Amino acid sequence: MAVDSSASDSDAPERLPHDDPPYEQVRHAARGQRKDYKLDRTPMARGGQAVVFRALHKSTQVPVAFKKLVADNRSAVARMRREIEASRKFGSHPHVMPVLDADTQNSWFVMPLAEATASTQADELADPDRLRELVTAVCLALREPHRLGWVHRDLKPDNILLLDGRWTVADWGLGRRPRGQTSDPRRTAAGTQFGTLGFAAPEMSVNAHEIGPQADVYSIGQIIGWALTGQWPQANIPLLPEPGPWRRIVQDATAFGNNEHRRPADAEALLTLVAAELDAPTESPIDRAKRLLADPNTAGALLGLAADVGPDRDFFNQVLLPLDEEQLRTALMTDPASAQQVLQAVRALPDEDSTGIWLLTVARIAESLAEWDVLREAAESVLRLNRPEDDVRSWLTSLTGDAASAAAAALRGYAADYQDLLGASDLDDRIAKVLRAKPRAGSVEDARGESIWWSRRRWRLVGAATITAAAAAITIPIVLNETSNPTTPSNPGATSSANEPRLPSKVAGTPQLASYVSGWDQYPTWKSCTTNNKDATVDGTFPAAAPAQALPANVTFSCDAGEDVFTVMFGEYTVRVRDYNDAVARYRSAPRAQNAVKSEASPPDGLHVFQWSATHRALMWFSQDRRTIGILTTKSPNRDLVENWQKYQR
Incomplete structure (x- = not known):
């Protein structure tokens, strides 16, 4: 049942759908007695501190959901007490899941049996209209709690439930009461991990006790990104959908650090933002750009708009080309992610000297700001256009250090x-x-449909060489390039030599990728690292799956000298976000590993352990912001890939 987003809480009818039979019968008969319910033999959902069973209320024969504690500690009891309190306080609202019955010791409670969760409805939520229904429902559910000082602190797809055709917010166990009413601030002390990684706001990991409603707004932004991209978010990295109004909503909802002031203050403010973006009167992109530039407080949104517009010559000529260096600098500092999208769009415009001069200006500004991702994207466009030729060559010969590394990565094509x-x-x-x-x-x-030449090889682990180190025989896996199918044996085409670097960051190819993989430099027994530049390695292809079409721009993989054959690989995409998304989707959809070891059986959110080949397991993770994919593989029955990832991925 859809709810009018303009209705206030006071507009809600006195009798709401969950007050009517059958749940009304359970509520009236409730007496806090566990024996009134018959539970199924196995739970329908498990959490770290509680489990949920499908149950039957014996006297009314009404099916319900029965949640009970399994953790026996004061913190778990306190959190269930808070969940019961919040659900009873706000449960009269049609978009808050109510509590129907509970015991006085706060060890269990009963709620209506939901039809689905947002997680199980992911495909439908990719529809913008259905997504807006969910976002509106969540914001309406949180409007009164936020006004009173409550913060949910654990909004995620699994905690948004479909009941009688409407979305409801559930699981207030991690909720924070208004200031002055919290029972024990030590449970959320500074530095304690709190909430769900990927959906929790960055400030939650600093001091979850001191956060405000803006933390919930961040979570809603990540839920929007999850719904529209089909990807699980990573910690402290906004999950941005494709250009459009939803992207602008997510950009503001997940703003943090120096841009945190852009994040709406609470659910009410987020509703206003959603309406402004989705219901705004028709305005040409050029007129909107001029309006943004006229106000210093909104000028930073210009690149986001340009990314939405895409390759449009009129917009480029009338808006982007006239920008002076100071305006460009401000725009790049404010929104470097959108700058990369804009540079990709500019590559699709007709070739003109004025475009080349503008691109060189952007490249020089990106260099001065140490925005290496932007510089690389600008370099790709500059080198491709190659106009004016003398200016381009002069610029290339002027580059040094990290700037030269970024340009070199783009130059390969x-x-x-x-x-x-x-x-x-x-x-x-x-x-x-x-x-x-x-x-x-x-x-x-x-990205523009023209051919650039490079080999499209894949790699496979085909053998091992034996060397002597510290008077002991050590088996070293050999990583080979080959043009045949990854599962087809072939003659070795390349091996890791003694002169190759032995640290992942040394073969990363770009400063940003080197920084991302640097934690793996601490792994104690790398014997060699190899880079294939633009060879297709981390592209969604693996021996147990069919070949993919996407090509990462940089790949680095490193091999352990241990007998269990342990490998780490990284793929970085810098041309088309679609290729990156396709590769992530292929890995995430791969069947789970058949012989998972220890914590591999239940990996943390955002990780996927799957069957790499007949003999090897793999763990995949990804960075949406960096468009980077990481892969660990092993055939060892003793090595825990999740444990290794937690130790070295930083």
């Missing part, structure tokens, strides 16, 4: 066009190394 630079005395070694690299055969379509 265009090296043949810049061979004349090899004679330049001031050319950075990183760029020179790419230009000297041997061309590879094969082609793939880039």
